[in-house]
Amino acid sequence: MASDLATVKIFAVSATPFPPAISTVALERLEALYRDVDAAIAAAAPRCELSGRCCDFDRFEHVLFATDLEVAYLLARTPGADPSTSALLSWKPDGKLCPFWKNRLCMAREGRPLGCRIYFCDPSYRDRMPEIGEEYQRRLRTIHDDLDIEYRYAPLVESLREVHARAEG
Ligand code: SF4
Numbered sequence: 001m002a003s004d005l006a007t008v009k010i011f012a013v014s015a016t017p018f019p020p021a022i023s024t025v026a027l028e029r030l031e032a033l034y035r036d037v038d039a040a041i042a043a044a045a046p047r048c049e050l051s052g053r054c055c056d057f058d059r060f061e062h063v064l065f066a067t068d069l070e071v072a073y074l075l076a077r078t079p080g081a082d083p084s085t086s087a088l089l090s091w092k093p094d095g096k097l098c099p100f101w102k103n104r105l106c107m108a109r110e111g112r113p114l115g116c117r118i119y120f121c122d123p124s125y126r127d128r129m130p131e132i133g134e135e136y137q138r139r140l141r142t143i144h145d146d147l148d149i150e151y152r153y154a155p156l157v158e159s160l161r162e163v164h165a166r167a168e169g
Contacts, residue, residue: 018068019071019163020068020069020150022069022072022076023147025147026072026143027076030069030070030073030143033114033139033140033143034114034117037114037118037136041117041120041132044132046120046122046125046128046129047120047122048120048122050105051121052101052105054119054120054121055097055098055101055106055116056097057096057098057157058095058096063096063155063156063157064098064116064119064155064156064157065153065154065156066113066115066154066156066159067113067140067153068150068154069143069144069149070113070140071156071163073111073113074100074108074111074112075111075163076111077110077111078110078111081100081111096157098156099164113156114137114140115133115156116156118132118136
């Protein structure tokens with residue numbers, strides 16, 4: 001699967017491509033990172049009651065961030081997420097909600113960024129969450145540095161809004 005997803009569409013609206021092109025090695029490094037963080041979270045075993053609070057940015061005042069590389073990975077790994085053809089174009093990007101949040105569920109589980117994976121509202125996980133966050137954010141930073149990809153860490157919904165605007169041209 002990785003090879004045919006080696007390059008994510010580059011939008012020509014601006015001189016700076018966004019999201020950045022994503023190489024096979026970047027895909028593999030992020031895949032390994034997400035596999036490891038998922039294992040760390042499984043070991044911490046935070047409780048999820050499927051309340052949908054984690055993504056209900058309108059009602060709960062928190063914001064999930066992602067790097068540009070993570071946005072590229074999210075689009076590469078989410079079926080139908082190519083913004084030139086899809087859901088992102090029918091999205092009304094005027095609110096705070098993520099376009100992949102449907103019926104209070106994430107439709108982008110495979111490609112979702114680190115922040116989406118780490119955040120749980122379980123109070124008993126409150127101390128462990130920042131520890132896991134810091135460790136894996138450091139690893140994410142290393143991937144950017146090793147591959148010489150600019151590290152821009154921005155609210156996910158704002159980045160997707162930028163993808164949407166560029167796709168509309
Ligand atoms: S990618 Fe999924 S988990 Fe992350 S904000 Fe969007 S719907 Fe929520």
